[in-house]
Amino acid sequence: MNVEITNEINLEKYNKLLSNSYEATFYHSTKHILFLQKILKIPMNFFVASEKDKLLGLLPFFSKKSPLGIVVNSLPFFGSYGGFIADQFETQKAILNALNEYNKQNDVLSSVIIVSPFSNFTSIYEKFYKFSFKEERRIQCIDLHxxxxxxxxxxxxxxxxxxxxxxxxxxxxxxxxxxxxxxxxxxxxxxxxxxxxxxxxxxxxxxxxxxxxxxxxxxxxxxxxxxxxxxxxxxxxxxxxxxxxxxxxxxxxxxxxxxxxxxxxxxxxxxxxxxxxxKFYNFGGTWKNQEELYRFKRGWAAKDMPYFYYIYGDIERAKKNGLEQIKKDFENFYVFSYDLIK
Structure with a gap:
């Protein structure tokens, strides 16, 4: 198995991979990735795992560089879900190890995976992604089955x-x-x-x-x-x-x-x-302090589902440069919780 970073991908193979994945939501879709590329004006990238000519799995991401360092998001823009699309353990592990190596070898300030609340593989991220911080969030979702x-x-x-x-x-x-x-x-x-x-x-x-x-x-x-x-x-x-x-x-x-x-x-x-x-009507994320919004969504028979941000990074460097500079340099990217930088 080979894992490489590329910004060119066979969309037909990618779409086939997505169609066979339970946890592939709108955020992983090719059109959403292309949409992000257009409005962020940053090229999309993928960690792609393949064997011979067969696509085994991938992890989409965007990265942004400034004098402060590199920020990686899978995925950026208002809390879009990311993470790998792969159903085999060895493929999942290989993709996360490749990201770990990238984080280590490059001037990475922050590298964030926002795992879909519909993922069945949270334990894989816990075990094989070398994160510094973990943040729990929740969505509210109606089960239409x-x-x-x-x-x-x-x-x-x-x-x-x-x-x-x-x-x-x-x-x-x-x-x-x-x-x-x-x-x-x-x-x-x-x-x-x-x-x-x-x-x-x-x-x-x-x-x-x-x-x-x-x-x-x-x-x-x-x-x-x-x-x-x-x-x-x-x-x-x-x-x-x-x-x-x-x-x-x-x-x-x-x-x-x-x-x-x-x-x-x-x-x-x-x-x-x-x-x-x-099968699912996803109301999206709700902050714990958004009590009125939470009650509104709950009234529509929406149930809570947790999901996680896995964050690798240098928090001390972020603190040193300050919150306003972080916001300016990495607009539309998640770096760290603002509470940690203040």
């Missing part, structure tokens, strides 16, 4: 059912739209205002501008829009891959929150997932 709309409806908390009914009584209309021209600008502006009101960081405009250039609507994603009296009041972007739906980006007009357009929007999105026979 063998669920009908009626069954799922009955699992929702009463407050969620009430909210959906209220939105329906307010004659909220839902449609799927193509993100281009005026519609993508409205979505971007609503997202930006929404994040600013919460003190969060909005996604760059290039994210919105490239959506329709990389992904195919109805196949890879949908952008749902809620309207009240002809006016756009909320959006929801969902991505699809294998068995998974990613509740990726909601945005809404906070002044019209009481109309419950977001509740109707989300319910229509979930019904679409059921119709298309997806």
């Amino acid at each position: 063998e669920k009908s709309q009626e069954m799922l409806w009955n699992e929702f908390e009463q407050r969620v059912r009430r909210a959906i009914r209220k939105g329906q009584k307010n004659n909220i209309s839902i449609s799927k739209i193509t993100p281009e021209g005026d519609s993508i600008e409205k979505f971007y502006q609503m997202h930006k205002m929404d994040m600013e009101s919460k003190g969060g960081r909005s996604k760059p405009k290039s994210f919105f501008e490239n959506l329709n250039k990389i992904f195919e609507t109805d196949t890879d994603y949908n952008l749902f829009c809620a309207k009240y009296d002809g006016r756009e009041i909320a959006y929801l972007l969902t991505f699809y891959f294998n068995s998974y739906v990613e509740y990726y980006m909601p945005a809404y007009d906070s002044t019209l929150k009481h109309l419950q357009g977001t509740s109707v929007l989300l319910w229509e999105s979930i019904k679409h997932a059921l119709e298309k026979n997806f």
